[in-house]
Amino acid sequence: MKNNKEIVHCFVDYGFKRIGGKYKGRILWVLKGGVLRYGELKRAIVGITPKMLTQTLRELEADELVHRKVYLEVPPKVEYALTTTGKELIPFIEQLRSWAKNQMEQKNIT
Amino acid sequence: MKNNKEIVHCFVDYGFKRIGGKYKGRILWVLKGGVLRYGELKRAIVGITPKMLTQTLRELEADELVHRKVYLEVPPKVEYALTTTGKELIPFIEQLRSWAKNQMEQKNIT
């Protein structure tokens, strides 16, 4: 358990801290499609390293945005899914995505 | 002009990059109330240093989310305001803020 020395200045600050970081948004976004296994997530989030994937998932889990379900099998199997709280964030991300889409098209970015 | 080596993996990625960073969200949020001068912003964003304020404002300006208006007077006067594009993000931040508010109240965070 690391020290939670986070200083939140306002609600907006708190909110951004939950979905900030390099991959949190993308992970939540792909999980919107339903339950995914670790390997599936890794393939979905292009460019992420196992370390960052695990680390980010743990943070999301600590914030209760995703749920982690472990199957005691061989080979191991772990599934990740959005929690109720996590699902509440999807509409926002969708909105941001739509905004970004427009911006990129206007600026002719591939 | 710094090198734009940003690699965007998807729309969500792009969107988060516009509003990521430590202060972008908070600055956009306080600017929602209307035009503000540099010093007013500095007082509104508790804890920010002049360096970070200027730097972040420049980035928001480059992304055309805020507009910078300079008055050639003595003493100097500079006003910052949301652009049309910037205003489009406000609903998103507003919802995120509301979500964060609920979360914090549930978890009894001061």
Add this chain to the structure above:
DNA sequence: CTGCATCCGCAAGGATACTG
């Protein structure tokens, strides 16, 4: 398959002093 351990570089951010 699903991770954890370790080392490391770099860029984001902070502190302080100074300027037109």
Add this chain to the structure above:
DNA sequence: CAGTATCCTTGCGGATGCAG
């Protein structure tokens, strides 16, 4: 008032290897 300039610290994130 509205920034610059400079230096310094932190920790995010990358790379690689190992483990149950």
